Amino acid sequence: MTSHTSDGTVAWPADLAAEFRRKGYWEDRTLGSYIHETADRLPEKIALVDGDVRITYSELASRMDAAAERLLQLGLKADDRMMVQLPNGWQFTVLTLACFRAGIVPVMALPAHRKYELSFLTDLSESRAIAVPDVIKDFDHQALAEELAASVPSLDMVLVSGAANPLNARLEEILAPGADPAGARTRLDASAPSPDAPALFLLSGGTTGLPKLITRTHNDYAYNIKATSVPTNVTEDTVYLGTLPASHNFPLACPGILGILFAGGRVVMLPGPEPRKAFAAIEREGVTLSAAVPAVAQRWIEHQEETGGNQLASLEVIQVGGSRLPDEIARKVKPVLGSTLQQVFGMAEGLINVTRLDDPEDVICTTQGRPVSEADEVRIVDEAGNDLPDGVPGSILTRGPYTPRGYYRAPEANARAFTPDGWYASGDIVERRPDGNLIVQGRDKDMINRGGEKISAEEIESLVYRIEDVTMAAAIAMPDEVLGEKLCLYITVKPGAEVTLEQIQTLLHETGVAAFKIPEHLVVVDELPATKVGKINKKELRADIAERLASASAHSK
Missing domain, CATH: 3.40.50.980 (Rossmann fold)
Incomplete structure (x- = not known):
């Protein structure tokens, strides 16, 4: 008899599930059992600090x-x-x-x-x-x-x-x-x-509106945790600082909070990554491992350059993921923060790639790593679904023992994101090097990645159309030195009408939208460019906003 949650969940094929068990990827244990195992071994050790x-x-x-x-x-x-x-x-x-x-x-x-x-x-x-x-x-x-x-x-x-x-x-x-x-x-x-029952729901980044629910089972999530713990060298001596929102897959289980508790290490929790408080906690607790998005890593580097000092002496590894870390920032991590950078490219839907701690500096600073499991399957394909050779950017497809086969109660989204034989298309454009490491080149879908928080352009556009005077709207990513990308909105309006950024921001606040989704720049134009098939040409808009920002920067100097 299946549970209610299982009814809306796409199961792995029975033969694959049997193979995952046979090869030891799935241990047929619940997530809570690993905590008891650690507690039996290390009852008086500090597990959690807040x-x-x-x-x-x-x-x-x-x-x-x-x-x-x-x-x-x-x-x-x-x-x-x-x-x-x-x-x-x-x-x-x-x-x-x-x-x-x-x-x-x-x-x-x-x-x-x-x-x-x-x-x-x-x-x-x-x-x-x-x-x-x-x-x-x-x-x-x-x-x-x-x-x-x-x-x-x-x-x-x-x-x-x-x-x-x-x-x-x-x-x-x-x-x-x-x-x-x-x-x-x-x-x-x-x-x-x-152990095959749903353990938790993670949220998708969502390219077409509101987030989708990702069902993770006890078996697959335990393997996710264990597989990511190995290349991060997690042991009972690991002291982990959690400053990113813990409900994200990255700080929760890659290896994150759960990985450290499985191993018998210590988890130190902070409500946010503000450098002064984070650095003080690192020094006080002897933190050895932490995770950051690129904007946070950049803030930590700038703070260390400004203040100096030895507060980070214990920090051995800093993981950076959520969005692509610029190579020039990556190269500053070791000399400025004194810790080894581990780049992380993954998705709440499964596949996690990391650079290895003993990789050459060039690999660590210029790639986003390779799969954590030998059982992770990865294909790089063109628009027609044909496999591409190494060195040629294309869309990534993946499947494996911790990559679910579909979203919860979302047949239309599943038809778009999953192939009939279980390959998941994340929408990321990547290039695979001959050594197996991946370089993330961008997205093939309508997504803004604001410091690791994913924003669906379609969702924001549909809300902006509630303003009567808006005739067309296009939400796009505009470059930002700190966050990587910010949300820019292009609109056309009715003749004689005026629509302001403040008006749009107020509407979205009143609608109850998360603050990170609020547009930060508005461009009102007479006409939006269109592709040959009549769709709004967002590639042209992204080029336009980049040019506008460059021009504004030049004039301000």
């Missing part, structure tokens, strides 16, 4: 199991979904592990998401619960969660970290250690989910 909170492995296991049982006592059941919209902190980690133990499927929302995204995701996943902070940066997440609970039929439970209103559950009480750890462990082991 400010003044320091949690040992035995306490982590106790909190995880106690919370799992409390969630079930609240009325949640195995296979129910829960929206998790928490900032980086011990609460995020313990709640996620508790869901794994109870068989509840967390939906990994971002703290930046607002009503527009959350209502869609909650409805699509039919989530029964949502976990939120009370207030962050003057935004009342609890009030929004209550609003969602009143409007989404499936949602009947609000869990709040911090000051919870009387009708909501206080998350810190749910996550407290248990009085009977051994009993809780025995009971949860007896009712553990199937």
Whole structure:
């Protein structure tokens, strides 16, 4: 009998699943079992640090199991979904592990998401619960969660970290250690989910509107974690600083928080990557490994160049991914930060590529690495689907034991992104070198990559058309030295009408769109260029904005 979540999930073919088991990629264990294994081995070792909170492995296991049982006592059941919209902190980690133990499927929302995204995701996943902070940066997440609970039929439970209103559950009480750890462990082991069951939902970058849900099973995600831990050299001596939003696949499991906990290392959590706080935490905790997007890596380099000092002495490796790291910044990492750069190119849909720590400096600084698993299959193809030789850029196709075969309840998206024989097309244009390392050249789809956060042009355009005076709209990526890309909007308007950037920004704020999706530049033109088949020629628009920016820069000098 399949679970409700499994009904909307595309399964691996049975013969492939059997092969993955036979070759040891899938170990038929649940994610929570790895935490217990570590806790049995290193009970008194510190597992998790969040400010003044320091949690040992035995306490982590106790909190995880106690919370799992409390969630079930609240009325949640195995296979129910829960929206998790928490900032980086011990609460995020313990709640996620508790869901794994109870068989509840967390939906990994971002703290930046607002009503527009959350209502869609909650409805699509039919989530029964949502976990939120009370207030962050003057935004009342609890009030929004209550609003969602009143409007989404499936949602009947609000869990709040911090000051919870009387009708909501206080998350810190749910996550407290248990009085009977051994009993809780025995009971949860007896009712553990199937290793093939959905463990969590990650969110896609989404090129055609709102994010899609990516089902990751216990088996495939455990392998994702273990396969990425090897080339990053994760051991029980690893001290990991998590500053990127933990609900992203990269800081969660590549190897990220879960990889370090599987190995018995220590996870240090910070709400953000601001250099002064991050550097202080690195020095205080003896951090050896961290992860960053290119904009963060650049800020850290600039801060170190400005301030100097020896705060980063313990930092051995910094992973950089989320978007392409410019070669000139890559070359500064080792001399300025003193740590080995590991470039990471991957996707929440599966395939992860990394440079190896012992690669030549040229490979580390100019490529985005190669697959972490021998079982990862990669093809580079032209527009007709023909395989291309090394050195020729093309679209990447991939499949393997941790690359799912389709999105959740998204047949149209699956028909676009997956071939009938299971190859996933991410939309990335890459070039493969003869040594197997990949160089990311860009995207073949309508996507803006703002410092690692993916923005669908189509989604923003559809919202802008709500302004009556806008006759045509085209959202494109414009180059930015810090973030890589920012969102630029080209529009045409009705004769005599005037539409301002502020007007568009206000509309999107009122719609409840995440702040990182708000356009930062507006160009009003008489006519948008078109291709021969009548589509808006965005290639021409990208060239136009690059020229405008270059001209403005030249005039400002």
